[in-house]
C-alpha cells in the first residue's frame with residue numbers, strides 16, 4: 286500500500302501523488318499521431334483518455350477465450366449493469382489480441398511467448414500513458430508447469446527468472462544485449478497471498494517463476510519433436526531450478542516484469558500449475574479439470590480487485 290503522507294494541515298496527500306504510467310521514449314512526444322497497430326487503435330481516431338482513463342486494473346493472459354471469460358466473470362463479480370455475455374472486443378479490427386473493458390478492469394490476451402507479449406506490452410503501456418491512467422496494477426493470469434508442486438497449485442511470482450535462474454531479462458537492441466531487472470511488486474504479491482488465505486479455495490504459494498523461450502526443449506521436456514538430452518539430465522536441471530527457488534515455468538514473466546518495472550507500473554504474475562514436471566511432461570488432466578485450474582488465478586485476482594475497490598472489507 287502507498288504510504289500515508291500528511292501535509293502541514295494534517296490532510297492526506299495521497300490524492301496528489303498519483304503514479305502515472307511512464308513511457309521511456311523521448312520520440313513519442315514528437316509524434317503527431319501514435320497508431321497502436323496491433324490493437325487497431327490510434328491517438329487520432331480514438332479518444333483514449335475518455336475510453337480508458339478510469340482503468341485501475343489490467344489483467345492479461347495468453348488465450349483470447351480465457352481473457353473474454355475473465356471479462357465476463359469480473360463483470361458479474363463487480364455486479365455491473367448490462368449483460369456480461371455482451372462484452373465487446375475493443376480490438377475487433379484486428380485478430381492479433383483481444384481486449385475487453387469492464388468498469389475499471391481491462392482484460393487482454395497476449396498470445397504465447399516473449400515476442401508476442403512484448404509487442405502487446407509496448408502498445409498497452411503507450412495506451413495507458415496516452416489515456417493518462419494512474420495507479421494501475423497489471424497482473425498476468427496464466428498457466429504453467431509446476432516444479433515440485435501438486436497440479437492445481439497457484440503460484441504468485443516472487444522473482445521472474447531466466448534459464449540460469451537469474452532475475453533478469455535480456456533484450457537485443459541494435460545488435461547489443463541490454464539486461465533489465467525483473468523485480469515484481471512485493472506488496473501486490475503479498476496482498477494476493479492474503480487474498481488466497483481469505484478464499485481458502487485452492488493451494489497458493491509465493492515462488493520464483495522461470496520464463497523460457499520454448500515449451501518443449503526450452504522447458505526440459507522429453508516429448509517434443511526434438512530432444513537433445515537424457516531423462517536424468519532433465520531431472521537434474523529441474524532439481525537445480527527447485528533449489529534456486531523456482532516453483533513454476535512459463536513463457537512471458539521476465540519481459541512482463543522488466544517492462545512494467547521500467548515504466549513504473551506495479552505488476553504481479555499469478556499462474557496455476559497444470560502438472561508437476563518431476564512427474565512428466567504431457568498435460569494429461571481431463572478438459573474440465575484444466576478449465577477449473579485456469580479459473581483459479583481469475584478467482585484470486587477477482588477477490589484482490591474487489592478488496593481494492595472496497596467491495597469486500
Ligand SMILES: O=P(O)(O)O[C@H]1O[C@H](CO)[C@@H](O)[C@H]1O
Nearest residue numbers: 346347397398427428535536
Ligand atoms: O497460459 P498462458 O497465459 O498462455 O501461458 C502459458 O501457456 C503457454 C504455453 O502453453 C505459454 O504462453 C505459457 O506462458
Ligand SMILES: O=c1cc[nH]c(=O)[nH]1
Nearest residue numbers: 428429430534535536
Ligand atoms: O508446462 C507448462 C504448462 C503451461 N505453460 C508452460 O509454459 N509450461
